[in-house]
Amino acid sequence: MVQEMTARSDHLRGDNGGAMTPLMLAVLAIVAAVAVGAGHVGGAAVASARAQAVADAAALAGAVGGDGAAQDVVRANEAELVSTRRSGAVLTVRVGVGAAQARAAAVPDASVGGP
Numbered sequence: 001m002v003q004e005m006t007a008r009s010d011h012l013r014g015d016n017g018g019a020m021t022p023l024m025l026a027v028l029a030i031v032a033a034v035a036v037g038a039g040h041v042g043g044a045a046v047a048s049a050r051a052q053a054v055a056d057a058a059a060l061a062g063a064v065g066g067d068g069a070a071q072d073v074v075r076a077n078e079a080e081l082v083s084t085r086r087s088g089a090v091l092t093v094r095v096g097v098g099a100a101q102a103r104a105a106a107v108p109d110a111s112v113g114g115p
Contacts, residue, residue, distance in 0.1 A: 044099070044100065047097050047098045047099065047100035048097075048100040048102065050077075050079075050097045050100070051079065051095050051096065051097040051100040051101055051102035052102040052104070053077075054073065054074060054077045054079045054095045054097060054102070055093055055094070055095040055102040055103060055104035056104045056106075057073045057077070058070040058071075058073040058074050058081065058093045058095055058104070059091055059092070059093045059104040059105055059106035060106045061073045062084065062091045062093060062106070063089075063090075063091045063106035063107055063108040064108050064109075067084050067086075067091075070084060070091070070093055074093075074095055077097075079095050079096060079097045080095065080096040080097075081093065081094075081095060082094040082095060082096050082101060089107045089108060090105055090106070090107050091105065091106055091107075092104070092105040093105075
């Protein structure tokens, strides 16, 4: 009788003999994996946006002040100037930030003056 009451009270408390522990560990592992994956995706998005911002600034600086000005902007932002190309008045730069790269082009404003 006592054993039957103990079994019944265990059932009412939800005592499943520890079967939920592996399930909870599996859920925790999945949540951790998703968080790590989201962190990597977020980091790549930040690097891409930073590369584009540096490329835009370098193209503008280079269009007005020449290739040296573009290099100065890239260096100040701790990025890498992958390439520059001038076609007429248009300066195109490619910038790298980590694994991310971005390209931007600019033309000097005639009222500002340029190279």
